[in-house]
Amino acid sequence: MQRTKFILGGLLILAAVVYLIVSSTKASAEYFMTVDEIIAKGDVAVGQSARLSGAVIGDTVKYDSATLELTFDVAHVSGDNNQIEAQGGLAKVLAEAVNDPTRQHISVVYIGPKPDLLRGEAQAIMTGKLGSDGIFYADELLLKCPTKYQEAVPDQAEANN
């Protein structure tokens, strides 16, 4: 009798946790997308929560400090870490993406303080929604910078090549 009660209690908790996980996942799932994917999806992607990654194009970064409106373009980079590694690492892939005029671009708008790491050839990971005007409105902006301090080989060495 007691045993049954305990098992029932356990099942109840399990059901509650499963419910919490499923409903919360549904409510807050964000689709990882690359620039190519979101453009290919077009109207279907409008209004859907997405997490977009791309390479920041330095010249396009504009910041209006009166309204805190930050705008910049990102170029397509692969979303697959293994593929990035195979192509010579993040730093190289980002630089190529930014300098390749044939890559697809998308404009991003973000309202808020300008992040410290935002600059050309940074990888931006943005959470937000695609607007019907084709601009990606980001609520959250994360940046990954393959800056100097992560390079295995010093600059002086590259100059020698």
Added chain:
Amino acid sequence: MLPEFGYGIALVSFLVALYSLITAVYGATRKSTSMVESARRGMLLTFPLISISAATLIYLLVNNHFEVSFVYEVTSRSMPTYLKVTAWWGGQAGSLLFWSWLLAAFTSAVTLRKWERDFEFLPWVIAICSVTLLFFLGMVIFYENPFTRFWLVNGNVEPHMFQPALATVFTPQDGNGLNPLLRHPGMVIHPPMLYLGFVSFVIPYAFAMAALITGRTDDRWIRLTRRWSLWAWLFLSFGLVLGGRWAYDVLGWGGYWGWDPVEIAAFMPWLTGTAFLHSVMIQEKRGLLKHWNMILVILTYALVIFGTFLTRSGVLSSVHAFANSPIGPAFMIFVSSTFITSIALVIYRWPTLHGETEMKSMLSREALFLLNNLLFMSVLVICFWGVMFPLVSELFTGQKVTVGPPFYERATAPIFAALMFLMGVAPLSAWGHSTLKTLGRAMWKSALIALVVTVILFATYTQNIIALIGFFLIALVLLVTAQEFWRGTRARQRAQNENFFTSLTRLMGRNRRRYGGYIIHISMMLMAIGILGIEVFQSSTQGELAQGESLNIAEYTVKYRELASWDDQGKGVNFTRAVVDVYENGIYLGELTPRIDFYFDSQQNMTIPGNRSTFRDDLYIILVDWQPTTAMGATFKIYVNPLVNWLWIGSMLFLLGVIFAAWPDRDPAEETSRRGVTRHASQPSAAD
């Protein structure tokens, strides 16, 4: 020669650890005391050896030996010496050596204790610790070597450990320097604290495995490692808090916890560790949950290694994962093989781990502790799901889907609320048997006062339903806990005829774990006040100001006075500092100086907020941007974070509570017999 020396010593310590492993296992199976003693001496030798290796690395770091690639990556000439020392754990290779060094230190400490009647555990504890040590030293030696140097080979610079043919050493002029974000004092001690916590959990795991292997599966292993678990938990908790404080002070987004995968990676062993600390009490008092405790300690160990792996491998995109690296597969193999072996051992010993009694009542203390454990496991499952979901969904649907902070907040909030409610109920329950009636009788006063507090808050402070539920639970737990202190003290006062304070201090001194635990519960509630405050009531404003203009938020007025920007060539930093005057309802409170530091070597900004902290709220001002040409205009983002200070106050009290609980007892009167406890089960406050 120094890099070869450091590397050579690391290699020697690897071989010594291997020797310890082999002799320990051999000695245990052959019942040879001298072999086991030899293994113990080997284990003791690893600590000085790794210390020498580490000292070599620190020497190289401090003396600008940029020909060593690790030194080049994490230091630069402009860094002060103390930062060059702490750069030891500022990069992957160094931090793996740091891990090994800590593990060698703890293992040495544990092998030095008097073993006497626990001698049969010794070889297996040594064996488990040396397997772990071998893994981490192996990482250092074979994958992530901090002693690798740059060599000029045919005009190219390549990193190698040993001199390639016809190559000369290449020494860069200056190093890259530590990531400026990591130069904050909080960041200097946050990683070592987390690592201390991670590494000390290896010890309880090693004892658990020793118990399984030797078949001595009573609760001896738990008693032996109780302090270790508490200290491990202390360090891990402190590490988490420091990380939060660092984020609040440095990252300038007005928050302290972002449900970043790496934060979760450190949080998961904390969850199992916390569950473990609670459930071992059930085994000690009632002889129940033996399988469960084994599984918890195994999970904690696996999550510790997994956490190190997540932070270090770059599997998950996160602000913490600084680079991709080849150590991922090695970690995965190690975690899964130790996990499978451990679980296999538990299954093998399953029959000897049966409970000595049965749980009879759903409301007994042991049942409530079990519920507490299930709730902690639920949070763990939610966290694990959140971290693994992108990988899983990609595997099955090809579409990478992720979940952000809203997922965790939504899914865990009800469970945290349930845990808080349990904190209010469980201390009043009795071992063996409680009923709704006995619990109700013990609780109703506290519940009523908590309700009154909530009504007052509703009338005067907030109508937010989540906040009100939260405040009700906080008030309930605080009152119940205070009542426990009061009741215990009064009972003792009557029996011993002492004054109140003598009674209180003696009562607490005699029951360190119980009252330490209550202090921790109180501190958790203070932290909950802070978390509720910032999560529910945070408000913000922003704007571009010319000199003399001001912004209003809540009762505050922030007036922009001036801004200065200057270079400090010695430090390699450009400082831009704004001065603002703060008024509350027109009364001048003082000035704040939010600033932006720009580091030349890494071309990176660091945004340091100006923060005015009171018990009521924090005024948190970020300098966003400035226009040097247009009459020194500047843009600010301002947050008011109500009650957040209680988060930090709670953390301090938390530390005190854990230290109080873990402090060595004067007399080892802990071996209370289990039968005696059961008999007094109807008197909850005297039961512990």
